[in-house]
Amino acid sequence: MTEDQTATAAGDTPMGRPPRNRRELLVKMLWIGVWLIFLSSPISDLTSGRHTTGATVAGALGLAAFVGVYLSLVFRRMGRPFSPRLTVSMITILGVLAPALAYSLGSAWLGLFVYLSVACGATLPVRAAYWAIPVSGAAMYLVGLHSSEKEARGLLFLVVMIGFSMVGVGQLVRTTIELRKARATVAHLAANEERLRLAxxxxDLLGHSLSLITLKSELAGRMLPDQPEKAAQQVADIEQVSRQALVDVREAVSGYRRPRLAAELAGTQVALTAAGVTADVPAWPDLTGVPEESESALAWALREAVTNVVRHSGADKCLIRLTHRQTLDGPMLELCVEDNGSGGSGKGPGNGLTGLTERLEKAGGTLEAGRVRHGFRLVAHVPTATSGHVGSGA
Structure with a gap:
């Protein structure tokens, strides 16, 4: 089972990990690039012609150095961050360039303190960020007194608020990473426990049978020269015991292989969020009176539908509903999986849907799958002995 990945508000891309593909990279670059709007004032000031040639060149070089250091900090934060010492050094560079440029070139450059505050909140430890952000705001205000106190007063709240907001985002990312690791550990422990239970x-199933087969084989070997009839009886007993052991093993293995709907729902939530898909998954279903064969068929349907959403649809939203319905054919449990993707290649049902249709028909159910106005929908029905409504909230 893949790890759970939480989506950010900036396009439902996973938090706390490097981009896995071009789409996630573009979304994160867009999210970072939006905040570069505060550079419009310094750039306009440089191109206004109000400064001397030397001041304009120095300002352009300083701005390029500031933006380069800032973007390096932010982009490396998505993958392998810099060491703490290098991070502090780079923030120190930002802390020197921002007041120097704003003091020398005017109030249009006070927006650089916004980036300084964001860098402090996003990259420093929480305790260090708690004092670094107010210090950045105070430095901005003091520098602003030299050029425009009114503008400095207006930016003060923004600088402090955005900095502390980034502290909160950083805490959320760290919590997401820890939760993902915890879920991976739980899944690993569960797999180990399942293997131990199977063992x-x-x-228990084979111990007695194999011991009996061994004893009867030894006994038949001793009887074979002098008592062939009794030896043949022992061989017949061995055959009977081995056949029964084979039946027991097949039943045990088929029980382990049969998917459970509740387990598939839990895995669905993890798989969809891992793929960057916003998932609306129902709560733990009430399966009272639902035959095992029907539950298993519906679990296979859910697995196949989610696999298609993740691999082929290109969707970013998926809605899953489980509902008990009373039909002319009797009570039915309905599974509906709907996404807003492309619906795949459009070349007709694949092997997965064909096999799923056959599996549902064996359980007395039906399958409907096809494109809808805003994506693709799969609806599976299986017979059940009860009626009612299954909760639909995740």
């Missing part, structure tokens, strides 16, 4: 069950 215990197989030991």
């Amino acid at each position: 215990r069950d197989l030991h």
